[in-house]
Amino acid sequence: MAPHNAQNDTVTCTIDGLEVTVPAGTRLIEAAARVGIEVPHYCYHPGLSAPAQCRMCLVEMEGAPKLLPACTAQAGDGNVIHTHSEKSLKAREGVLEFLLLNHPLDCPVCDQSGECGLQDYVAEEGRKMGRFVEPKRILGRDDFGGDVLYYGDRCIMCTRCVRFMREVAQDERLTVVQRGHRAVIDTFFDEGLEGSLWAGNVVDVCPVGSLVSKDFLHKARAWDLDRSPSVCPNCSQGCNISIQTFNNQVTRLKPRPNMEVNSHWMCDYGRHNYQWMNRGNRIEAPMVRRDGKLVAVSWSEAMRTLADTLGKGSHAVRAVVSPFLSNEDMGALRRVMETMGGGDGVYRVETGEEAELPGFPTLKLRRDRAANGVGAELFGYRRAGGDDGTGGLDDLAGHDDVLFVAGDEIQDAPTTFGEKAAVFVYLGHALSDATRNADVVLPATSFAEMEGTFTNYERRIQRFLPALQGPGMSRPIWQILGVLLAGISEKAAPATIDDAFDALAEVRDDFGALSFRTIAPRGTVLPGFPALSEAAGR
Amino acid sequence: MAYPFVHPDETRVLSKHFGEPEARTLAGWEARGGYQALRKAVEMGPAEIVSEVKDSGLRGRGGAGFPTGVKWSFMPQASGKPHYLLCNADESEPGTFKDRELIRWTPHQLIEGCLIGARAINVQHVYIYNRGEFFETTQILARAIEEAYEAGYIGKDILGSGVDIDITLHMGAGAYICGEETGLMNSLEGRRGEPRLKPPFPAAVGAFGRPTTINNVETLCAVPHIVTHGGEWYRQWGTEKSPGTKLFCVSGHVRKPGNYEVPLGFNFREFIYEMCGGPPEGRALKAVIPGGSSVPILRPEEIDIGMDYEAMAAAGTMLGCGSVIVMDETTDIVKQVRRMSDFYTHESCGQCTPCREGTAWASRILKRIEDGWGSEEDLDTLLELSENMAGKTICTFSDAAAAPIVSSVQKFRDDYLALIRRGENLAASA
Ligand SMILES: Cc1cc2nc3c(=O)[nH]c(=O)nc-3n(C[C@H](O)[C@H](O)[C@H](O)COP(=O)(O)O)c2cc1C
Ligand code: SF4
Ligand code: SF4
Ligand code: FES
Secondary structure (H helix, E strand, C coil): CCCCCCCCCEEEEEECCEEEEEECCCEHHHHHHHCCCCCCCCCCCCCCCCCCCCCCCEEEECCCCCCEECCCCECCCCCEEECCCHHHHHHHHHHHHHHHCCCCCCHHHCCCCCCCHHHHHHHHHCCCCCCCCCCCCCCCEEECCCCEEEEHHHCCCCCHHHHHHHHHCCCCCEEEECCHHHCEEEECCCCCCCCCCCCHHHHHHCCCCCEEECCCCCCCCHHHCEEEEEECCCCCCCCEEEEEEECCEEEEEEECCECCCCECCCCHHHHHCCHHHHCCCCCCCCEEEECCEEEECCHHHHHHHHHHHHHCCCCCEEEEECCCCCHHHHHHHHHHHHHCCCEEEEECCEECCCEECCCCCCCEECCECCCCHHHHHHCCEEECCCCECCCCCHHHHCCCCEEEEECCCCCCCCCCCCCCCCEEEEEECCCCCCHHHCCEEEEECCHHHCCEEEECCCCEEEEECCCCCCCCCCECHHHHHHHHHHHHCCCCCCCCHHHHHHCHHHHCHHHHHCCHHHCCCCCEECCCCCCCCCHHHC | CCCCCCCCCCCCCCCCCCCCHHHHCHHHHHHCCCCHHHHHHHHHCHHHHHHHHHHHCCECCCCCCCEHHHHHHCCCCCCCCCCEEEEEECCCCCCCCHHHHHHHHCHHHHHHHHHHHHHHCCCCEEEEEECCCCHHHHHHHHHHHHHHHHCCCCECCHHHCCCCEEEEEEECCCCHHHHCHHHHHHHHCCCCCCCCCCCCCCCCCCHHHCCEEEEEHHHHHHHHHHHHHCHHHHCCCECCCCECEEEEEEEECCCCCEEEEEECCCEHHHHHHHHCCCCCCCCCEEEEECCCCCCCCECHHHCCCECCHHHHHHCCCCCCCCEEEEEECCCCHHHHHHHHHHHHHHHCCCCCHHHHHHHHHHHHHHHHHHCCCCCHHHHHHHHHHHHHHCCCCCCCHHHHHHHHHHHHHHHCHHHHHHHHHHHHHHHHHC
């Protein structure tokens, strides 16, 4: 028997021969996970209540008369648990056989194929041959509204979707109708999930291909997707996401769990707002103005030209940055500005109604509909313009200072914008009427095409990794400006993202305590300085 | 209107006044000694009532046979929040019709039992959950409750004792699973009738999240008698472990079907053949289900046993709620089992995979065998799927659904094989 703990706030039990000590009240499935044992499960989801109804997680406890559902049974001191004993394997094989009775086995046309709870567990623990010879029940599919389709025949009635809407979205739009083997999931009223900001999560929680996304329908096979950990760029919450791509195109965004930021969830606004990452009309090569015309040049020529121009004489600098830029990008521009003698920088951000997820209230679709407005503030950019993210450029438009526009396409700026500037540098993705006035145009990668960090509403610094290959000769802004800085000062150009991050300490002391590699997987909140005014509201 | 069949060897304690319409009225009930037990109970106080009921050895008549006094003692002392007593009048087990008769003929007996039960566990509110299809019964009970309120037996300051107890009558919507104690609680609260995971047990977290005790109608009807005469008196009947009398509902191939009240431990063969008249003239007994469709079937040679919890368990079946279904040699066992299986398929709440899918699958296999398309492997499949259903779900419905299948395949294999062979022969000759 395992030793008893002195205090009774922890218990020690043995799971498949491994001893594990967990806080009292820990469920067996979670205690098993601690020692790397996965107990197969369907209805259990770490972000939802556990009804113990799929009966998939049955495990054997020595001395207990019946198998126990590991998803609800709590670990007790001295318990000896076998998760893969003959009895529990037999029970789970039974459950899997039951689940497959009426299942259409339409994996070849099912979007879940390759990441399906049924496929995985049946392959691991299921029967090789089914014994069901009766005709299968056919339910067909149902449009649940919003982005969600329901394939009734694939449903295993785990009710995760119902519980998500009830417990987390707290907006009961799904329910089980009928009972027994006639039970199906259905919506109330015609609107169904239409208009729910959180409904996309039901597709994620569904362990099988029963709830699928219309947007993703038949677009790609799960095993063909590349997945990159990233941070949602679409508001200042900073939900952790996985950007999933096929042939260098984003096909969908999925939430990644981070209990300190977004739990297991993300909103549909962020989820479905990815088409811009796939845009085709990108600038692919650096351009400089020759005889009044922008002509494509090599990077070295572009950088040499720029360094030469900026190196001559001294000019006040003004800048516009996009709140979709990374900390490293914004910081690099700030360093350039300071090297040149300082100047005024602004950022503009579109805002909208805030919307809270009632079951995890620190997750909100935040007012700022861009990831890094707080980062912009930290690096000394001032918020300008209106709630729609336009305007506020009037006092920049006609200045004769050096003008940097980074990321922001300034679509709304007058066609004369920047004409009088001593030098007008545009670093971005595409040309607009106003940015066509630039003297130097430099193709920048988007956040999805590079490594970097964002600072969310609570000043949490979070890392993201590249998901796409940037077009043509595009480069991260921190890299471009690092080279420029080396050209106009004694400073070395950053070779890696680590260097770029370390250089941030030059413009903000508080970044000195961090390094790119030591940012926690859940992000690190920037330590010790007074709260940013309004930051919480963004 | 006399009660259809009464046998002189019966011991009619609870059913004494069946067939007497006046017993339904308050005046009629009082004239038969009604509400004297309540008077005694309010003076006795909770602890004394519980110990009297413990002494009597009364066991729950809803099916599981759990000792009632012990169950009552699980209730926490006053927690400052409401506690509840629920009376389970959902009576839906196929073959069961005793609670309906108890309510129809002696509604005040139940009301008195509820009040004493409430007093025993210190609750101020009793819900009687009536089966949805009990239209007449509900009317009779509703009328009786009104009368009892008017007479001051229910409500505030009962009989000037300072004790307040309300009774609310609630009608279900006709789902078998709402007779399962926690399914009933969900239904009462207005949720889907789905059994809850235990623990927590109802005495800790029950109806509306409060400590709750749930008792069957017949259980509560026995309580006034025990309070009046004492626990020892109740033990004059029955066996050491199964004391008292019990109503048995007899249906099927007997000459005198109906409710019979006999002491527990009564000889089963004698009961079927003597008291109920046995199968019709010239037909032999084929099978008996002793405790409702949810318990294993017995063969004729297995019925020389006592009708008590222990003897039934020793015979591999259960006393259940005392619903005796008798089948003679004209019965097609496979069809009967298929019929029962269809019932379970229809009534499974559908939460648990083994129950939801297993019931429906079993029904379809049984139907195929019945229609002549079965094979011997189907019998193995039936046994194995039943094994995968039993003991692996939230409530015991799944076990109940498996019981008739397993016991019939084991005990009446020849009946199955005959259908399988007949189908094979037909196919071969076609
Ligand atoms: C599927 C199922 C159906 C049940 N139906 C009834 C019922 O209709 N009436 C009843 O009294 N008990 C029924 N029970 C038993 C109850 O759960 C519970 O044990 C009983 O009401 C407790 O009362 P008792 O202790 O007085 O027997 C059912 C149990 C199960 C598992
Ligand atoms: S649709 Fe998916 S999540 Fe919902 S009950 Fe069915 S299998 Fe579970
Ligand atoms: S065993 Fe059947 S009836 Fe009971 S909870 Fe599970 S599915 Fe519902
Ligand atoms: S995961 Fe435990 S019963 Fe479903």
